[in-house]
Amino acid sequence: MDIAAKTVKIAKAPSQPQEPLKSGQMIRLHIMRFNPRDAASVPHLQTYELEQSDGMTLFMALSEIREKLDPSLQFDFVCRAGICGSCAMVINGRPGLACRALTKDIGPEITLAPLPVFELIGDLSVNTGKWMRAMSERLEAWCHVKQQEVDLTRLEEPMDPDLADQIFELDRCIECGCCVSACGTARMREDFVGAVGINKIARFRLDPRDVRTDADYYEVIGDDSGVFGCMSLLGCHDVCPKDLPLQTQIAFIRRKMVAEGMK
Amino acid sequence: MKVIHTDVLVIGGGLAGLRVAVGARRRGHDVTILSLVPPKRSHSAAAQGGMQASLANVIKGQGDTEDVHFEDTVRGSDWGADQRVVRMFVNTAPKAVRELAAWGVPWSRVRRGDRTVIINGQPVTITERDEAHGLVAQRDFGGTKKWRTCYVSDGTGHAMLQTMSDQAIGAQIPVHERTEAVALIHDGGRCYGAIVRNLITGELVAYVAKATCIASGGAGRIYRVTTNAVICEGMGAGLALDTGIATVGNMEAVQFHPTGIFPAGILVTEGCRGDGGLLKDVDGHRFMPDYEPEKKELASRDVVSRRMEEHIAKGKGAKSRFGDHIWLDITLLGEKHIKHNLREVFEICHYFLGVDPTKEWVPVRPAQHYTMGGVRTNHTGESPNLKGLFAAGEAACWDMHGFNRLGGNSVAETVVAGMIVGEFIADFCDKPENDANIPTGVVREFLQHEQAKLDAILLGSGTEDASAIKARMQEIMSEKVGIFRTGKDLEQAVDELQQLLAKSRRIGLRSRAPGVNPELVTAYRTKMMLKLALCVAHGAQTRTESRGAHYREDYPTRNDARWLSRTLASWKGDATLPTLNYEALDIRKMELPPGWRGYGAKDYTDHPDTAARQSEVDAIKAKVSDRFERQRALMPFEHLLPKPLRGRNERIDERFPPRQMSKDLPDSEFAWESE
Numbered sequence: 001m002d003i004a005a006k007t008v009k010i011a012k013a014p015s016q017p018q019e020p021l022k023s024g025q026m027i028r029l030h031i032m033r034f035n036p037r038d039a040a041s042v043p044h045l046q047t048y049e050l051e052q053s054d055g056m057t058l059f060m061a062l063s064e065i066r067e068k069l070d071p072s073l074q075f076d077f078v079c080r081a082g083i084c085g086s087c088a089m090v091i092n093g094r095p096g097l098a099c100r101a102l103t104k105d106i107g108p109e110i111t112l113a114p115l116p117v118f119e120l121i122g123d124l125s126v127n128t129g130k131w132m133r134a135m136s137e138r139l140e141a142w143c144h145v146k147q148q149e150v151d152l153t154r155l156e157e158p159m160d161p162d163l164a165d166q167i168f169e170l171d172r173c174i175e176c177g178c179c180v181s182a183c184g185t186a187r188m189r190e191d192f193v194g195a196v197g198i199n200k201i202a203r204f205r206l207d208p209r210d211v212r213t214d215a216d217y218y219e220v221i222g223d224d225s226g227v228f229g230c231m232s233l234l235g236c237h238d239v240c241p242k243d244l245p246l247q248t249q250i251a252f253i254r255r256k257m258v259a260e261g262m263k
Numbered sequence: 264m265k266v267i268h269t270d271v272l273v274i275g276g277g278l279a280g281l282r283v284a285v286g287a288r289r290r291g292h293d294v295t296i297l298s299l300v301p302p303k304r305s306h307s308a309a310a311q312g313g314m315q316a317s318l319a320n321v322i323k324g325q326g327d328t329e330d331v332h333f334e335d336t337v338r339g340s341d342w343g344a345d346q347r348v349v350r351m352f353v354n355t356a357p358k359a360v361r362e363l364a365a366w367g368v369p370w371s372r373v374r375r376g377d378r379t380v381i382i383n384g385q386p387v388t389i390t391e392r393d394e395a396h397g398l399v400a401q402r403d404f405g406g407t408k409k410w411r412t413c414y415v416s417d418g419t420g421h422a423m424l425q426t427m428s429d430q431a432i433g434a435q436i437p438v439h440e441r442t443e444a445v446a447l448i449h450d451g452g453r454c455y456g457a458i459v460r461n462l463i464t465g466e467l468v469a470y471v472a473k474a475t476c477i478a479s480g481g482a483g484r485i486y487r488v489t490t491n492a493v494i495c496e497g498m499g500a501g502l503a504l505d506t507g508i509a510t511v512g513n514m515e516a517v518q519f520h521p522t523g524i525f526p527a528g529i530l531v532t533e534g535c536r537g538d539g540g541l542l543k544d545v546d547g548h549r550f551m552p553d554y555e556p557e558k559k560e561l562a563s564r565d566v567v568s569r570r571m572e573e574h575i576a577k578g579k580g581a582k583s584r585f586g587d588h589i590w591l592d593i594t595l596l597g598e599k600h601i602k603h604n605l606r607e608v609f610e611i612c613h614y615f616l617g618v619d620p621t622k623e624w625v626p627v628r629p630a631q632h633y634t635m636g637g638v639r640t641n642h643t644g645e646s647p648n649l650k651g652l653f654a655a656g657e658a659a660c661w662d663m664h665g666f667n668r669l670g671g672n673s674v675a676e677t678v679v680a681g682m683i684v685g686e687f688i689a690d691f692c693d694k695p696e697n698d699a700n701i702p703t704g705v706v707r708e709f710l711q712h713e714q715a716k717l718d719a720i721l722l723g724s725g726t727e728d729a730s731a732i733k734a735r736m737q738e739i740m741s742e743k744v745g746i747f748r749t750g751k752d753l754e755q756a757v758d759e760l761q762q763l764l765a766k767s768r769r770i771g772l773r774s775r776a777p778g779v780n781p782e783l784v785t786a787y788r789t790k791m792m793l794k795l796a797l798c799v800a801h802g803a804q805t806r807t808e809s810r811g812a813h814y815r816e817d818y819p820t821r822n823d824a825r826w827l828s829r830t831l832a833s834w835k836g837d838a839t840l841p842t843l844n845y846e847a848l849d850i851r852k853m854e855l856p857p858g859w860r861g862y863g864a865k866d867y868t869d870h871p872d873t874a875a876r877q878s879e880v881d882a883i884k885a886k887v888s889d890r891f892e893r894q895r896a897l898m899p900f901e902h903l904l905p906k907p908l909r910g911r912n913e914r915i916d917e918r919f920p921p922r923q924m925s926k927d928l929p930d931s932e933f934a935w936e937s938e
Contacts, residue, residue: 035776035777035778036778037463037464037465037777037778038776038777038778054584054585055526055527055615055616057615066730066781066782067730067734068730070774071730071772071773071774071781071782071785072774072776072780072781072782073781074778074779074781076300077493078300078304078305078306078492078493078494079304079306079308079309079492079493080492080493080529081309081529081530081611081615082610082611082614082615083308083309083418083421083607084300084303084304084305084308084309084492085303085304086300086301086304100614100615102614121441121463121779122778122779127441127463128301129300129301129304129440129441130440132301132303133301133432133438133440136429136432137432140433141429141432142367142429142430142432142433143366143367143426143429143430144433145365145366145367150361150362150365152357152358152361152362152908152910153358153910153911153912153913153919154361154913154919154922155361155398155913155914155915156318156360156361156364156365156398156399157364157365158372158396158397158398159364159369159370159372159397160372160397161371161372161373161374161396161397161400164369164370164371164372165369165371165416165603167369168369168371168415168416168418168422171369171415171418171421171422171425172418172421173425174303174308174421175301175303207367207369209365209366209367210367
C-alpha cells in the first residue's frame with residue numbers, strides 16, 4: 001500500500017474541546033503514522049473520517065478504523081476500561097488514556113500521536129513495557145521482604161488499616177507512561193526514572209514489609225537520574241490518569257533524599 | 264532458525280503464569296515467560312472485587328472454614344467441579360492470601376469497633392473484634408455463606424498483579440513481552456515448548472522447554488458483549504486444541520456476569536452487590552427478592568444473570584436507545600464508601616457513562632465474563648494426554664469451577680493454581696527422564712510449518728475478510744450461544760460457525776505491511792477462535808440438560824443421571840467440528856453428593872448413586888465430630904497437594920499452639936497420607 005499517497009495536510013486541531021458532538025456527525029482523526037520496520041515508511045499524519053456514535057471512545061473509533069478503513073494501523077488496547085495503562089497516547093497534544101477518551105468531548109478534529117520518550121513500535125504503539133521493566137530493575141522496585149519463605153499456615157502480620165490504604169493509594173499506578181511523556185527532564189535525560197519511578201520508591205518506602213532504609217533508596221534514586229533530576233515542572237502530576245499525588249510524593253522523597261545525602 | 268532453550272516455558276504473564284514462574288524459579292529452574300503485553304497489563308488486573316479465602320477475620324466471616332468454602336464452591340459449580348481439586352484449592356487459598364500479604368499486597372485491613380454496613384438494603388451496625396484489627400478484611404460476595412472475599416479496595420487484581428510482577432522482576436525472571444505462542448512443539452505424546460511469534464518484528468522463534476505451561480486466560484472475545492480484555496481470545500486453549508492430542512474441558516460452561524455496564528460491557532464489580540447494592544427494574548422495583556427470596560442479589564452469577572434476563576423478557580427492563588437494561592443502585596452505600604471502596608466503579612461510571620453512581624443508578628446487563636472451560640488437566644495441572652504440557656488459571660479446566668464459578672474464586676484460582684502447579688512443574692523438571700530430548704529437525708519442521716501457514720495467509724489469493732468473519736462469529740455467539748440456549752438456536756449457530764470456519768481458510772489480507780501486521784494477527788487468531796466457538800456451541804448443543812451457567816430452555820433441569828460428566832473436546836486435523844467425549848464424575852467418591860444448590864431451580868434428576876452416597880456421607884458425619892477427621896473420612900485430598908503447601912490454616916478462632924510447636928504439627932497431628 002502506498003501510504004505516502006494518502007497523506008493529507010491538515011489544519012491544526014483545536015486545543016479546546018468544543019460543544020459535545022451529536023450522533024451521526026462526522027469526526028476526523030489525524031493519526032501519526034510510521035512503521036519503522038518498513039523501509040518505505042516515512043512519518044506523516046494520516047486522516048480518517050468516521051461517523052460519531054453514542055458513547056464512542058477512541059478505542060471504538062480506532063478499532064473501527066482498523067476493521068473497516070485501514071487494517072495496517074498499529075495501536076495498543078487491552079482492558080479498554082481505563083485500568084491497564086496500555087493505550088496511553090498523545091491526544092490533541094496531551095498524554096492520556098485513549099480507551100476512556102470520549103470522541104464527543106475531544107472532536108470533531110482529533111489528532112493522535114504516539115507517546116514521546118518511549119521506543120516506537122509503529123504508529124500509536126510504543127514500548128512502555130521495556131522502559132518500565134528497565135526502570136524497575138534499576139530501582140529494584142519490588143518489596144524487599146525479610147524472608148521469601150513465610151509460614152503460610154500462620155495468621156498474617158497485622159497492618160494498620162490506614163497504612164494499607166495509603167500504600168494502595170500509591171500502588172494504583174498503572175505504568176501507562178503518561179507522566180514520563182509529559183516530563184521535561186525525561187526529554188533531556190534518557191536515564192531519568194520519571195515520576196513513575198519516584199512514586200514507586202515512595203510506595204516501598206511507606207511499606208513496613210520492605211526492609212530497605214533511606215540509605216538504600218538514596219543509592220538508587222539520589223542523583224540527577226533520580227529525584228534530583230526533577231525540575232518541578234510537574235507535567236506528570238497534571239496528566240496522571242489515576243490522579244496519583246505525584247507532586248507531593250516527589251517533594252517528599254526529594255526532602256528525604258536531601259536529608260540522607262546531608263548525613 | 265532461532266531457538267531459545269529454557270527449563271520452563273510459561274505462556275501468559277498474568278497472575279497464574281507469574282506465580283507458576285516464581286515457584287519454578289525458586290526451585291532452581293530456568294524459567295521464561297511469554298506475554299502478549301507487559302505483564303502488569305494482563306487481564307488479571309481487571310479482577311476488581313476480590314479473592315476468596317476462608318480467613319474468617321471479619322465478624323461476618325466468623326465460623327468460616329475450608330469446609331464452608333468447599334461447599335459454596337461445589338454448589339456454585341452445580342456439582343460439575345472435581346471435588347478433590349476444590350479441596351486442594353480451598354486449603355491453599357488462605358496460604359495464597361498470606362503469601363501475598365508478606366510479599367507486598369496492600370490488602371484492605373479490618374478496623375476494630377463499630378461500623379455501618381448495608382445488608383439487604385438496610386444499614387446495620389456490626390462490631391469488629393479487637394483481635395482482628397489489622398488483619399486482612401473480607402467482604403460479601405454472591406453464592407457464599409460467609410463474608411470471605413479478601414480485597415484491596417476495588418483494585419484487588421491490580422494490586423495482586425503489581426506485587427506478583429514485581430516479585431518476578433526481583434527473581435530476575437525474563438518476560439519476553441509482546442510475543443505470542445502460535446503452536447506447541449510436540450511429538451504426539453510429549454510437549455517440548457512452542458513456536459512463538461514476535462509481535463514487534465513478526466519473526467518466528469522456537470522455544471524449547473522441558474515443561475510448557477499455558478496460563479493465557481480465557482476466551483471471552485469469542486463473544487460480542489464481554490467484560491474481557493481485548494487480548495482474551497482463548498489462544499492458550501486453542502494451542503492445546505490444535506495439537507489434536509490435548510483436550511479442552513467443559514467449553515460450553517460460559518459465565519455471564521450480571522453487571523456489565525450497558526452497552527459497553529465493561530465490568531463493575533460484584534462488590535457493588537456484595538457491599539449492599541441493589542438491582543432495580545424500569546419501575547424502580549427491587550425484583551431479585553421476588554425470584555430468589557434467600558440469596559436475592561447475591562445468588563450465584565448464573566442465577567442472577569438469568570433472573571435479570573427473565574425480568575427483561577417480561578418487559579420490565581429499563582428502555583434505552585441501545586435496548587433494555589436493568590439498573591444497579593449503589594447510591595445507598597454513600598459517597599464515602601463508593602469513592603473509597605468502589606473507586607474503580609466510580610471512575611468507570613464517570614468516564615464511560617457520564618453517570619455519578621453516588622447519585623444516579625447505573626445501567627447494567629449481563630455480559631460474557633468467564634470461561635470455566637479450558638485445557639483439561641489432572642490435579643497436578645498437567646494434561647493427561649500430552650506429557651509436559653501444563654495449564655493454570657482461567658486457561659485451564661483443572662477443574663474447580665465446574666459449570667459455574669463463584670465470584671472471587673477466579674483471582675484466587677490464579678495464585679493458588681500458580682503455587683500448586685508451579686511446584687508440580689518443578690518436580691517434573693527435577694527428574695532426569697523429563698529432559699527435553701528433541702531433535703532439532705523436529706523443531707525446524709514445526710517452525711517451517713508455522714511460517715508456511717502465515718505465508719499462506721499473507722501471500723495467498725484468499726478474499727475473505729478476517730475482521731468480518733470474527734465480528735460475525737461474535738454476533739452468533741452472543742445471539743445464539745448466550746445465557747438462554749435452545750436446540751434450534753444452537754443448531755443454527757453450529758451450522759453457521761462451520762461455514763465461517765470454511766471461509767476462514769480463505770482469508771486474504773488487504774495489508775502486507777512488514778512487522779507484526781495487525782491484520783495478519785486477526786487472521787490467524789480468528790481461525791483458532793472459530794474452533795473454540797465451535798467447541799462451545801457444539802458442546803452446548805450436545806449437552807441436553809441445564810447445569811450452572813449452561814442453561815437449555817428446552818432442557819431446563821439438571822440431569823445427573825445422564826450428564827454428571829465433564830465434556831472433553833479435541834480437534835482432528837481438518838475437521839469442521841470437535842470430537843466430544845465425556846468423563847464421568849464419580850458420585851461414590853464425592854464429599855458433597857449432588858443436591859439443591861440453595862438458590863435457583865429446585866428440581867433436578869438424581870443419579871442412581873446419589874442416595875447411597877448421601878447416606879454414607881450422613882453416617883460418617885454423624886459418627887465423626889472433629890471436622891478434619893470427618894473430612895478425611897469423606898474424601899482424602901491432603902496427599903494430592905505438594906508437600907510445602909500442606910497444613911492447616913490458622914484463624915482467630917482456630918489458633919495454633921505457640922510457634923515453636925508449629926514445625927511438629929504436620930507430622931504429629933495431621934498424619935498426612937502419602938501415596
